[in-house]
Amino acid sequence: MNHRRHRIATIPGDGIGHEVIEAGQEVLEAAARKFGFSLNWTEFDWSCDRFQNTGQMMPEDGIDLVREYDAIYLGAVGWPTVPDHVSLWGLLIPLRRELDLYANVRPVKLFEGVKCPLADRKPEDIDFVVVRENVEGEYSKIGGRLYEGTPQEAANQVAMFTRHGTDRIMEVAFDLAKRRRKHVTSATKSNGIVHTMPFWDERFKAATARHAGVETAAYHIDILAAHFVLHPDWFDVVVASNLFGDILSDLGPAVAGSIGIAPSANLNPARKTPSMFEPVHGSAPDIAGKGIANPAAAIWAGAMMLEHLGETQAAEAVINAMATTLAQNETRTADLGGTEDTRQSVAAVLAAL
Incomplete structure (x- = not known):
């Protein structure tokens, strides 16, 4: 061998x-x-x-x-x-x-022995994974600055979501959920971000149809952040865009006691x-x-x-x-x-x- x-x-x-x-x-x-x-x-x-x-x-x-x-x-x-x-x-x-x-x-x-900042939470209450799209979304390099240093200065940043990029991160999340507790939560903000986030929702719905047997939920990012604190036991796999995933994947460890681990x-x-x-x-x-x-x-x-x-x-x-x-x-x-x-x-x- x-x-x-x-x-x-x-x-x-x-x-x-x-x-x-x-x-x-x-x-x-x-x-x-x-x-x-x-x-x-x-x-x-x-x-x-x-x-x-x-x-x-x-x-x-x-x-x-x-x-x-x-x-x-x-x-x-x-x-x-x-x-x-x-x-x-x-x-x-x-x-x-x-x-x-x-x-x-x-x-x-949440590991045994690590102090949780949430009252009465035990290790079995906090055990989930944030799956973040890592190469496009809100962190695209598209945009720029105009009239720098003048009163007319302007900055523009374009969020780039592709079907290819969005679908493949959904696949990672659903495949991971099938090896865990068979539940995927989507982070969105389609009530305020009117182009990219409705698109994200559509691709999440399409992924849900491809993966029978996996339960799903979707929350706007503001209330989802609140639910991380109030109901961390709700979550198994959370799939999110680059920006939302970045934020949630720091909030999550803080809820579990320390970003240091x-x-x-x-x-x-x-x-x-x-x-x-x-x-x-x-x-x-x-x-x-x-x-x-x-x-x-x-x-x-x-x-x-x-x-x-x-x-x-x-x-x-x-x-x-x-x-x-x-x-x-x-x-x-x-x-x-x-x-x-x-x-x-x-x-x-x-x-x-």
Whole structure:
């Protein structure tokens, strides 16, 4: 039997990205040893620090350099000395678009031992996934500025929704729901956004007709945000446009206790390009270099990467080990009310694994 090898491009990025990626790699290496496969890592220095030195977040041929890997493991992007739109459009967004990572999948789960900000909610009440369209929608690059710096200054931004792009993200959501609790909720705003959102509703209705046996619901984004807080137990899979999905996939983890443990998968479901896995949290300049960053999100994102690579037993074991450490105050990091630093947290996960 051939030994399974997976080639991973790592991009630690900025700030605590370096700390959490290193932590995640240590846990994933332990899982690989336990379950009989290997992970071959290649690190790329693409970051705001690189931008300061070269004027580019990544080299011109950066996309081609990572295209041949099996997956990408990303830490965090952003630093106060570089405007956010420069760092994101110089690295993260080109990776998503040019590799066609059109499905952003973000699980939301309340773990035992993590304090929920919602009264009387238990882990069984909060367990859903936000599926966000990741390459078009409201985040298109179509638009511009006129008469800059004058009283007549104007800005225009076009939201681009295609049938191809909308239908395929619906398919991802419905296929995922069939493996879970068979329910999909659509985020819309067709009562106020009169062209793109009625189109989105039509494509959701068409997807519903294609997937018998999956129950559905649709809510306008404003009341849907309220329902995340008031009724998180209603949700299984939530499908949303780029903007709405971006917002909901931060609100969801906050409802579940902490955005600091939230992971994200940027998927090319057809597997024509390497998918990318990252923690949702940012580069956290205020704690960078202090050794206290919570590695849970990077570890969970790493587990999602293992699952995508077909290492399902290892992925489950990593998540279970992480859950074990979150359940105990003495093995949680300070941001979750515990006492551990990054290294101690990793050691606890390794022990549980």
